[in-house]
């Protein structure tokens with residue numbers, strides 16, 4: 001019998017519900033259980049694919065091509081169960097499905113209502129992820145208790161135990177305990193109100209996880225337990241972790257969360273295997289190298305816009321035991337201040353994906369700087385397209401080369417629209433999306449990184465390298481080291497004469513894990529470490545020749 005865990009959030013948004021849910025999944029897997037993760041988002045957009053990164057952070061793409069919430073990235077990095085289209089539903093999608101059924105006459109002329117039709121649809125998408133052999137489904141409800149739009153979701157999870165049994169369901173509520181400096185204490189009232197609101201809806205949480213900056217005292221825990229109708233051991237502290245997100249699951253174990261969950265759901269009580277987590281933290285705490293990487297993007301100031309890229313860099317750092325300082329650089333600032341001023345001093349430059357014209361010239365300048373100075377460069381999606389534009393303009397001499405995304409009338413359209421994309425007017429789920437196979441050129445840097453000739457990586461783009469220019473690029477030294485299996489689409493370009501210059505049309509960041517760094521990120525970081533060493537050695541040598549003491 002599959003068990004169902006529902007995670008809700010209270011008091012404020014952004015208290016790390018995604019990370020906490022992913023940590024719960026990780027801990028249950030560490031106890032040998034099979035887990036499936038799911039996120040239900042109360043907003044009306046059908047998916048986050050058309051939402052601005054300012055609003056929503058990165059769009060996380062799954063193998064099956066669905067464009068999902070970035071919390072699914074946490075789930076995939078922390079757990080091993082497959083994620084699919086069914087792992088993320090929004091209010092928009094739920095309503096769309098119900099309305100489509102209504103148009104087909106599926107409700108036999110009845111009045112279609114939030115209860116039962118919308119709530120039935122929500123319950124059915126929760127059940128969909130419980131394949132045979134799945135021990136636990138963890139469904140996170142986006143938003144905060146008290147929001148009008150989360151009501152149908154909360155009502156659906158209230159009803160859920162009626163069909164599967166209350167003993168097979170667990171409600172976990174994550175809240176914030178604000179610390180008031182003037183009073184010198186943690187405040188429990190907002191938590192009491194939030195749980196009160198849940199109880200009004202008919203949900204009594206089984207476990208309360210309290211996000212807090214300061215330690216929660218025994219008295220505070222007992223007080224919360226009393227007001228929220230819980231046993232004190234079901235009130236779990238989740239203190240802020242400044243050092244690393246991998247401390248979160250460990251602190252939850254220390255506070256007894258996984259034990260409580262297994263106890264309440266009558267799951268086997270074997271101890272979790274925490275070795276992989278401890279190893280990650282050991283590596284992070286004992287770095288042997290220190291490097292700095294510049295990520296030059298359009299949304300650099302937004303910490304979630306390139307979330308998976310930052311995480312994948314961290315994974316490569318864990319692999320090499322390198323502490324990575326990431327500078328988030330706004331590409332439009334490079335246009336204003338020049339690459340020298342913002343980029344020198346970095347050991348590697350990464351150009352992420354993106355859409356729209358703002359900051360494109362800054363990215364092209366950054367790539368030129370990296371190419372000419374021999375700084376390791378990693379281009380991803382739009383980053384690859386900019387690398388192609390830069391090469392065309394400054395190496396081949398095609399002065400006004402561009403992508404037709406930004407200049408429809410360019411005389412040298414080195415990046416242009418895929419044939420199948422020309423007719424599309426409808427936004428949302430219409431790009432080249434999801435996992436696609438590619439073939440690597442034997443002996444290339446990409447091939448050496450992956451150690452295989454056949455790879456699958458996730459995509460999200462409309463534009464492509466224009467094959468009309470292929471020979472010209474090859475004649476000037478660019479190597480097309482990855483293509484679609486039929487050779488028709490360019491997937492990877494590299495410059496063999498450069499210390500490390502690789503740019504890819506896909507998004508390798510989506511498949512990186514803390515325990516298994518993505519091969520290209522791994523090798524990019526290795527190249528950055530090498531560059532740092534060379535610079536350090538050169539500085540030492542010059543100090544010696546000028547008679548100074550080497551340090």
Ligand code: GLN
Nearest residue numbers: 353354381382461462463
């Ligand atoms: N805007 C480019 C395209 O559509 C790149 C997309 C991306 O970087 N994800 O092809």
